[in-house]
Amino acid sequence: MAGLGEHITAMVRSHASGDDSAFYSVALQIAAREAKQGHHALAGDIKKAVDASRQAVPRSNITKLAQPRGDLADLVETSHPEVGLRDLVLPADLTVQLKQVLAEQRQRKALLDRGFSPVHRLLLEGPPGTGKTMTASVLAHELALPMYTVRLDALMSKFMGETASKLRLVFDEVASRRGVYLFDEFDALGADRAGNDVGEARRILNSFLVFLEAASPESVVIAATNHRTILDKALFRRFDLVLSYTRPDARQAGAVIRARLGSLIKGTSLAKLGDFTDGLSHADLVKAAEAAAKAALMRGDAHVDRDDLISALAARRSASLG
Numbered sequence: 001m002a003g004l005g006e007h008i009t010a011m012v013r014s015h016a017s018g019d020d021s022a023f024y025s026v027a028l029q030i031a032a033r034e035a036k037q038g039h040h041a042l043a044g045d046i047k048k049a050v051d052a053s054r055q056a057v058p059r060s061n062i063t064k065l066a067q068p069r070g071d072l073a074d075l076v077e078t079s080h081p082e083v084g085l086r087d088l089v090l091p092a093d094l095t096v097q098l099k100q101v102l103a104e105q106r107q108r109k110a111l112l113d114r115g116f117s118p119v120h121r122l123l124l125e126g127p128p129g130t131g132k133t134m135t136a137s138v139l140a141h142e143l144a145l146p147m148y149t150v151r152l153d154a155l156m157s158k159f160m161g162e163t164a165s166k167l168r169l170v171f172d173e174v175a176s177r178r179g180v181y182l183f184d185e186f187d188a189l190g191a192d193r194a195g196n197d198v199g200e201a202r203r204i205l206n207s208f209l210v211f212l213e214a215a216s217p218e219s220v221v222i223a224a225t226n227h228r229t230i231l232d233k234a235l236f237r238r239f240d241l242v243l244s245y246t247r248p249d250a251r252q253a254g255a256v257i258r259a260r261l262g263s264l265i266k267g268t269s270l271a272k273l274g275d276f277t278d279g280l281s282h283a284d285l286v287k288a289a290e291a292a293a294k295a296a297l298m299r300g301d302a303h304v305d306r307d308d309l310i311s312a313l314a315a316r317r318s319a320s321l322g
């Protein structure tokens with residue numbers, strides 16, 4: 001008999017493909033397994049839940065929970081992130097602003113009832129590897145929503161003249177399926193980005209802004225860019241909130257390293273590593289920490305020391321800063 005892991009994998013697959021009968025049949029297999037192990041009450045509960053759902057839940061609701069299909073599946077990538085707010089290392093003011101977004105989304109009903117919109121249109125800008133994509137994941141996770149990622153550069157090159165109509169499909173989805181929608185590489189819409197057909201980029205940007213204006217406050221729409229400068233300043237006003245990301249200071253750098261290494265680095269001082277971490281992004285620091293851990297483990301040590309870190313940071317710096 002298949003193990004729990006295989007059952008869960010099968011359930012997730014059948015859920016994603018919208019195959020209800022396969023989904024329920026796996027649930028019943030789990031019930032049978034539990035019954036065999038003497039867990040009759042649990043087995044009975046699972047069977048009851050399956051029977052009740054089969055009758056009560058209309059087919060359309062199940063579809064809503066599943067992945068977008070057809071055209072839309074080519075446009076968005078669906079994920080269910082597992083990172084929480086406490087995993088993000090940010091300056092205090094950014095954390096406060098993200099908590100505000102979460103609070104307003106959680107209480108959106110009360111706000112909307114009284115004619116106020118929760119913050120739902122965010123622009124994230126800053127250097128690569130500083131947590132913009134991660135922030136979208138965190139918001140999705142904290143709000144228990146799926147995350148739908150649209151890569152604008154890919155969308156534009158794949159659909160050429162049809163990009164605006166594809167955007168409409170995505171924004172229809174924003175209205176009908178609550179989620180966190182991340183438009184990554186948003187600067188692909190910047191008029192002066194090299195290689196862009198300026199007229200086409202302009203048209204797409206204008207459609208985007210029209211859709212953004214009307215976007216449902218039930219979903220969170222996030223645009224992320226590494227290149228603030230090539231975006232039109234007037235554009236910033238179209239978002240409810242603009243968050244600027246920066247590379248970590250020495251204290252934040254230490255926190256990123258500690259978070260990645262956990263007990264492997266217990267007792268090792270990270271003081272005065274500023275010269276080695278300066279200029280590196282959060283993502284660089286995570287990679288350096290991983291390299292240091294691997295070096296120590298392969299040497300047979302269960303502990304990462306300062307020298308491991310310093311050499312990994314130096315290597316990372318020459319790789320990323322040239």
Ligand SMILES: Nc1ncnc2c1ncn2[C@@H]1O[C@H](COP(=O)(O)OP(=O)(O)O)[C@@H](O)[C@H]1O
Nearest residue numbers: 087088089128129130131132133134282283286
């Ligand atoms: N602020 C941060 N706090 C903690 N880890 C971070 C942070 N920023 C980046 N990271 C790490 O680097 C990885 C890549 O970051 P990402 O969010 O994709 O950067 P960006 O979208 O800004 O280019 C993350 O998955 C995470 O491991």
Ligand SMILES: [Mg+2]
Nearest residue numbers: 132133184224
């Ligand atoms: Mg990113």
